[in-house]
Amino acid sequence: VSAVPRVETDEAPDEESVRRQLEETWHQPPGLLPWLKSVDHKSIGKRYIVTAVVFFILGGLEAGMMRAQLARPENHLLGPDAYNQFFTVHGMTMMFLFAVPVMTAVGLYLVPLMIGARNVAFPRLNAYGYWVYLAGGLFLYISFFLNTGPDTGWFSYVPLAGPEFSPGKRVDVYAQAITFTEIAALAAAVELIVTIFKNRAPGMTLNRMPLFVWAMLVQAFMVLFAMPWVATVTQLLAMDRLVATHFFNPAEGGDALLWQHLFWFFGHPEVYIILVPALGFVSMIVATFTRRPVFGYPAMVLSIVSIGFISFGLWVHHMFATGVPQLGQSFFTGASMMIAIPSGIQIFCWIATIWAGRPRFSVPFLFVLGFVVLFVIGGVTGVMVASVAFDQQVHDTYFVVAHFHYVLVGGAVFPLMGAFYYWFPKITGRMLSERLGRWNFWLLFIGVNLTFFPMHQLGLEGMPRRVYTYLPGTGWGSLNLLATIGAVTIVLGVLLFVINVAVSLRRGALAGDNPWDADTLEWATTSPPPAYNFIHIPVVEGRAPLWEQSGELPVVTGLRTDVRDVLITTLLDARPDSKHRHPTPSIWPLLAAIATTILFVTLIFTPWGAVIGTPLLLLALLGWGWPHGREKWEQQMVEQEA
Amino acid sequence: MRATRIVADVSPLPRTVFGHRSMMWWGTLGFIVIEGTTLFICVVSYFYLRRNFATWPPEHVFRPALVIPTIQAGLMLLSNIPMRWADRASSRMDIRGVRSGFAICTVLAVIMTVLRWFEFQSLNVRWDSNAYGSAAWATLTAHGTLLLLELAETAAFTVLLFKGPIEERDLAGASDNALYWYFMTGVWIPLYVAVFLSPRFM
Numbered sequence: 004v005s006a007v008p009r010v011e012t013d014e015a016p017d018e019e020s021v022r023r024q025l026e027e028t029w030h031q032p033p034g035l036l037p038w039l040k041s042v043d044h045k046s047i048g049k050r051y052i053v054t055a056v057v058f059f060i061l062g063g064l065e066a067g068m069m070r071a072q073l074a075r076p077e078n079h080l081l082g083p084d085a086y087n088q089f090f091t092v093h094g095m096t097m098m099f100l101f102a103v104p105v106m107t108a109v110g111l112y113l114v115p116l117m118i119g120a121r122n123v124a125f126p127r128l129n130a131y132g133y134w135v136y137l138a139g140g141l142f143l144y145i146s147f148f149l150n151t152g153p154d155t156g157w158f159s160y161v162p163l164a165g166p167e168f169s170p171g172k173r174v175d176v177y178a179q180a181i182t183f184t185e186i187a188a189l190a191a192a193v194e195l196i197v198t199i200f201k202n203r204a205p206g207m208t209l210n211r212m213p214l215f216v217w218a219m220l221v222q223a224f225m226v227l228f229a230m231p232w233v234a235t236v237t238q239l240l241a242m243d244r245l246v247a248t249h250f251f252n253p254a255e256g257g258d259a260l261l262w263q264h265l266f267w268f269f270g271h272p273e274v275y276i277i278l279v280p281a282l283g284f285v286s287m288i289v290a291t292f293t294r295r296p297v298f299g300y301p302a303m304v305l306s307i308v309s310i311g312f313i314s315f316g317l318w319v320h321h322m323f324a325t326g327v328p329q330l331g332q333s334f335f336t337g338a339s340m341m342i343a344i345p346s347g348i349q350i351f352c353w354i355a356t357i358w359a360g361r362p363r364f365s366v367p368f369l370f371v372l373g374f375v376v377l378f379v380i381g382g383v384t385g386v387m388v389a390s391v392a393f394d395q396q397v398h399d400t401y402f403v404v405a406h407f408h409y410v411l412v413g414g415a416v417f418p419l420m421g422a423f424y425y426w427f428p429k430i431t432g433r434m435l436s437e438r439l440g441r442w443n444f445w446l447l448f449i450g451v452n453l454t455f456f457p458m459h460q461l462g463l464e465g466m467p468r469r470v471y472t473y474l475p476g477t478g479w480g481s482l483n484l485l486a487t488i489g490a491v492t493i494v495l496g497v498l499l500f501v502i503n504v505a506v507s508l509r510r511g512a513l514a515g516d517n518p519w520d521a522d523t524l525e526w527a528t529t530s531p532p533p534a535y536n537f538i539h540i541p542v543v544e545g546r547a548p549l550w551e552q553s554g555e556l557p558v559v560t561g562l563r564t565d566v567r568d569v570l571i572t573t574l575l576d577a578r579p580d581s582k583h584r585h586p587t588p589s590i591w592p593l594l595a596a597i598a599t600t601i602l603f604v605t606l607i608f609t610p611w612g613a614v615i616g617t618p619l620l621l622l623a624l625l626g627w628g629w630p631h632g633r634e635k636w637e638q639q640m641v642e643q644e645a
Numbered sequence: 646m647r648a649t650r651i652v653a654d655v656s657p658l659p660r661t662v663f664g665h666r667s668m669m670w671w672g673t674l675g676f677i678v679i680e681g682t683t684l685f686i687c688v689v690s691y692f693y694l695r696r697n698f699a700t701w702p703p704e705h706v707f708r709p710a711l712v713i714p715t716i717q718a719g720l721m722l723l724s725n726i727p728m729r730w731a732d733r734a735s736s737r738m739d740i741r742g743v744r745s746g747f748a749i750c751t752v753l754a755v756i757m758t759v760l761r762w763f764e765f766q767s768l769n770v771r772w773d774s775n776a777y778g779s780a781a782w783a784t785l786t787a788h789g790t791l792l793l794l795e796l797a798e799t800a801a802f803t804v805l806l807f808k809g810p811i812e813e814r815d816l817a818g819a820s821d822n823a824l825y826w827y828f829m830t831g832v833w834i835p836l837y838v839a840v841f842l843s844p845r846f847m
Contacts, residue, residue, distance in 0.1 A: 124668045193675035201668045231682040248772050248779035255696045256776035276824045527647050542652055556647040561656030570655055579655045621797050
């Protein structure tokens, strides 16, 4: 690799002693306190994934309750008030506590391994992000159990959500729970961008990055530009409710549509923030299970990047029913249809890859095939609702519910399930059962279609979203019952997955380093990876390092092993550029998250919350950033004690 | 784990780097993007709400006073001189230069924070009077949180610089703090134009 300076080395260091010292430097001792202080991306990534899956199950149970309520006309399992809370908390959970965090979490776990790094760029920020996310989730669910769950829908339109029509604290819980999760998402985005820019293994130029890493990079940039919109607009709503500002109050010059614009400017990219990492999963799985690199790497990368850009130009298609000027309608229709082009290019590239390869139909690959089918259906209905005339017919009906569940379940949950089966051996060292996995796949695939396909018809027949029941005379009973049977099938599928995980954790076949014979760097280390990820930082000479370098893996040496030393490379070409002292474990990120929680929760009740919470937070940030333990690094001292 | 072959030795690489070679510089840039977007949203909302009023400011509301906000805007711009000086001193490892630059900027940040309080008075409208007032207050508050954060960080750095021990990388950190300072003060100028000047010609 011309990018790497070659330096003659006198002798190879003794591998075993290097390994022992790295272990001593990086390992996380057992016990609660070290766990709370951990800054290891794998430890945090795992708890992030587990937490997100728990929220997925909770959100699924809420959906199950709604399906039970709708199974027959004039049912009385849930009253209208409870139903409102159930669909709102379901939507918030799936969007803010499951879909975005789980994609980010998998990224935080895998990206450093895939790019040959020891950890993420800002490990304490990573810990802080997780704690804030957890606090936000707990806050939402504690409120829900106290009958103060948000009840105005996940996009919580004003004036319904304003102080006049939603007294009480339910909407404040909505606004603040979102703030928690957005802070976590933004923290993760900054980390991922800097990790990908500066911590790549030598030789991993941008055009050799695995497609999943590209996907996470694009996703992180989208988060960076999209999440501030929802974080800000929910704060404006909270202020309207708490200190009587008038952003959304038409009587004093405020504007209800301002909410919709600001919300959907986030809300549409949000869908792609969830989808883009999933596209990355698919590319990795397709390459491994056809055993050839994905066809059209430049086209794939450009497609992901252009999805990132175009997704910011679609938001008004959520607002076609609000009386948008006709030119605006045409523009947003065009943009909405345009995004099908890069999505289509990716689908064709995958098909070309599968076509020319010899696919192994293992469970991860089955989920990818399921994804293609479901996502194409969701995509086609997406092109349909992009047309204003059609959209106005089906707006706020079950047709839209069917559309976005096909897109999100098909486009995100299926690739995610595939990713779980694919990377579970790396994370735990054990394989998931293929047999249970196949049952798992078919139950989910059939269940999803049974649940959501009838909703297209229900929508066309005029069944509105978010209404807790319907009359027998509407004739919607049998299709609703079918959807509920589908939901039960999904529950069985998820249950089987949980059983598979529980059994395989103990009794699964041992995985070895690279059970799928895959091509990317995470498979070059042990399963599960050691705390330091790699004994030596690998050097990359192509897009598929483990396939191209079948013999010994080229590596660099020269990082200290007695302290946490990491290698920084240049942005474009990943040339070794400098070395960096890595932060040690710390309790301060947790304390800062607690301070953040105090700030946000007290702000629901009084503006003085800012006066209480801000100094606490600043104090925690000071403790976090204040330098400790410098004696080992004396050679770089500019000045000792003044 | 795979067998390995050593192809390069990175031990001669430097440990302290500045600007885009440093991770913290990129991290700071990330937060600048986030906060810049937040301020942009405030301004977008401000002008979006403008459409709902016949006059701007609305009837029976005085235009904002300009004296203190203009002093503040000037101070923000001028404060970049000592910060730039400290920034350049940091890349020369000139610790005395960094110290004095940061001490001056801490004092300036305290003055700016006090002036921010008077800027709220200069708006001549309360946040709960009408949507115009809400948008103006929100813009000042959003920028005010950045000012407060930068005051805290600059002050903490100043204490560290005087107290020691100081490492090379603390000086790189000081340079990243300077990057944030340029943003925080520079972004105020368009916000000042929007909130204080635009009601005079809109």
